[in-house]
Amino acid sequence: MANCMVFHNQIASIMEMLANSAVAEICKLVDDDYAVFRLEMTQSQKDNRGLRRKLQLLELKVARERAERTLRQHVVASRPSSVKILDRYRGMARGEGHLTGGHRSFVKPAGHNVWRDDQPIAIDEESGTSTQHVIVIESANADAAGSGVKQERNEGEDPRHNRDIQTGAAAGVASPLVTEDLANAAAPQARTRRSITEVSGTLNDALKSETLGSDPERLGLGPLGCPPAPGTEYLPVFHQSQRTVNSHGDGDAFYTGIDDLSCSYATEMDPGHISLGLETQTDLFRGDWNRYSSSVYSEGCLDKKREVIVVDEVTVKVEGDAPPTWNADSHLGDGQSHGRDFLDYRGSLETNLNVDTHSPLHVFRDRDPVSTSLGPFDSQGSVLFDQVLNSKDQSAKMQGGGATSGNNKDKPFLCMFCNKGFSCSQKVEIHQRIHTGVKPFSCTQCHMRFAQACNLKRHQRVHTGEKPYSCPQCEKRFSRQHQLKMHLKAHTEERSFTCTHCGKSFSESCYLRIHQQKNHSTL
DNA sequence: CTGGGGAAGGGGCCC
DNA sequence: AGGGCCCCTTCCCCA
Numbered sequence: 001m002a003n004c005m006v007f008h009n010q011i012a013s014i015m016e017m018l019a020n021s022a023v024a025e026i027c028k029l030v031d032d033d034y035a036v037f038r039l040e041m042t043q044s045q046k047d048n049r050g051l052r053r054k055l056q057l058l059e060l061k062v063a064r065e066r067a068e069r070t071l072r073q074h075v076v077a078s079r080p081s082s083v084k085i086l087d088r089y090r091g092m093a094r095g096e097g098h099l100t101g102g103h104r105s106f107v108k109p110a111g112h113n114v115w116r117d118d119q120p121i122a123i124d125e126e127s128g129t130s131t132q133h134v135i136v137i138e139s140a141n142a143d144a145a146g147s148g149v150k151q152e153r154n155e156g157e158d159p160r161h162n163r164d165i166q167t168g169a170a171a172g173v174a175s176p177l178v179t180e181d182l183a184n185a186a187a188p189q190a191r192t193r194r195s196i197t198e199v200s201g202t203l204n205d206a207l208k209s210e211t212l213g214s215d216p217e218r219l220g221l222g223p224l225g226c227p228p229a230p231g232t233e234y235l236p237v238f239h240q241s242q243r244t245v246n247s248h249g250d251g252d253a254f255y256t257g258i259d260d261l262s263c264s265y266a267t268e269m270d271p272g273h274i275s276l277g278l279e280t281q282t283d284l285f286r287g288d289w290n291r292y293s294s295s296v297y298s299e300g301c302l303d304k305k306r307e308v309i310v311v312d313e314v315t316v317k318v319e320g321d322a323p324p325t326w327n328a329d330s331h332l333g334d335g336q337s338h339g340r341d342f343l344d345y346r347g348s349l350e351t352n353l354n355v356d357t358h359s360p361l362h363v364f365r366d367r368d369p370v371s372t373s374l375g376p377f378d379s380q381g382s383v384l385f386d387q388v389l390n391s392k393d394q395s396a397k398m399q400g401g402g403a404t405s406g407n408n409k410d411k412p413f414l415c416m417f418c419n420k421g422f423s424c425s426q427k428v429e430i431h432q433r434i435h436t437g438v439k440p441f442s443c444t445q446c447h448m449r450f451a452q453a454c455n456l457k458r459h460q461r462v463h464t465g466e467k468p469y470s471c472p473q474c475e476k477r478f479s480r481q482h483q484l485k486m487h488l489k490a491h492t493e494e495r496s497f498t499c500t501h502c503g504k505s506f507s508e509s510c511y512l513r514i515h516q517q518k519n520h521s522t523l
Numbered sequence: 524c525t526g527g528g529g530a531a532g533g534g535g536c537c538c
Numbered sequence: 539a540g541g542g543c544c545c546c547t548t549c550c551c552c553a
Binding site for chain 3: 424425426453454457458480481482513
């Protein structure tokens with residue numbers, strides 16, 4: 001028995017030894033594999049670094065070649081491409097361009113929204129010399145964008161003209177002025193170095209924003225962030241043509257503070273009482289759109305020295321090449337009778353002074369309630385804005401509008417969005433609501449909103465059940481004359497809309513269209 | 524077909 | 539007389 005126990009213990013010890021040796025063997029194998037793996041990883045990382053370095057070199061080479069190529073084109077051209085920005089700006093001011101054509105972005109100073117005289121809109125050339133201007137690509141931004149950081153500093157360049165251009169994917173645009181002086185990219189952004197953010201396409205396409213590194217006072221801003229009125233005539237003004245009244249009555253809604261008054265679409269967003277998105281703060285430039293329209297459009301043409309860019313409820317005046325200043329215009333308390341319908345509406349219908357909460361302007365405000373640096377013209381906001389413009393403009397064109405339509409002497413008042421002409425400023429004001437989504441007239445019973453007072457009035461028949469138009473033949477009643485008219489057509493079997501494919505007749509064009517879509521859509 | 528919204532043109536009224 | 543404003547009407551479109 002004892003021998004058996006001893007034998008058993010010996011077997012157990014042998015088993016333990018074997019197990020230990022096996023574990024040790026396994027650990028050794030794992031360690032060896034791990035070492036090999038680490039070695040391979042290190043090697044791969046080295047390879048990656050080498051490839052990355054090669055890629056950077058290739059990028060630099062490509063950029064340099066592109067820069068040289070562009071520079072050659074630049075020199076060949078009598079006018080530098082950068083001047084096009086100015087020209088376009090002027091063109092837009094004259095209505096030659098419009099905001100729906102893909103160039104609807106203005107260079108909007110984001111910080112204090114002011115351009116200075118020494119701050120040309122475009123990367124302009126001076127005295128015909130080819131590349132006197134310096135484009136400094138902000139290194140941080142460029143790094144973030146993943147694009148190569150390229151910079152050139154020309155000798156003798158006025159540092160005030162330095163500017164930062166974040167070119168994003170289209171860095172090649174600035175290539176003519178590109179060097180590899182990375183050290184300069186970290187230069188302090190003092191003085192008037194500024195950034196021009198190019199959102200998409202070329203630099204000429206969309207200069208979306210510009211930030212200033214200067215304080216507003218030095219830039220000539222007034223205490224409210226606006227340039228002083230004297231000597232700054234025809235400063236561009238963000239303008240709300242609607243006479244809006246702060247419905248809250250406490251006067252706190254539309255003032256966003258001194259720090260950033262310009263271009264402020266930002267107001268409070270009271271869900272229950274959303275105020276119009278374009279109310280603004282300062283009264284320095286109260287000149288409203290109608291006034292501008294009268295003073296400018298009625299003259300038949302724009303003074304070459306004073307040009308106006310009107311962006312819907314926003315009026316921008318550009319004095320020659322002088323830098324525009326972006327400001328908001330307040331009409332709070334404006335005693336003029338513009339927008340009387342709006343006020344009448346308030347008095348009679350006790351409705352909200354609201355715009356559609358889905359208005360793009362509200363989108364902007366929601367995104368940036370303080371409306372500081374970029375406001376509605378930041379990159380994303382611009383996209384939204386553009387989308388709205390496109391959709392609205394398409395609608396306008398469907399309605400027979402569209403750019404340059406009706407732009408004649410009989411219709412001197414032009415929509416700044418689609419350039420459509422109207423006979424009076426009131427019409428333009430109403431029309432432009434389709435671009436801005438401003439709907440000042442809302443129903444008290446269902447909270448629907450309308451851009452036109454008459455449409456609200458018509459709508460309210462839905463609630464009142466008023467049907468003043470009755471059919472003399474069947475006593476059927478209608479709320480609209482047109483409905484009765486169509487109904488009478490049904491009585492008289494008047495079918496003047498005939499399908500050209502099958503000969504079937506319809507009383508209305510829409511029926512014919514539906515019929516053709518259903519039955520002849522393949523034709 | 525009916526109901527209803529969007530948008531624009533035209534005319535009248537008032538200042 | 540002219541401009542601003544309001545209202546009506548009309549057309550287009552959609553559901």
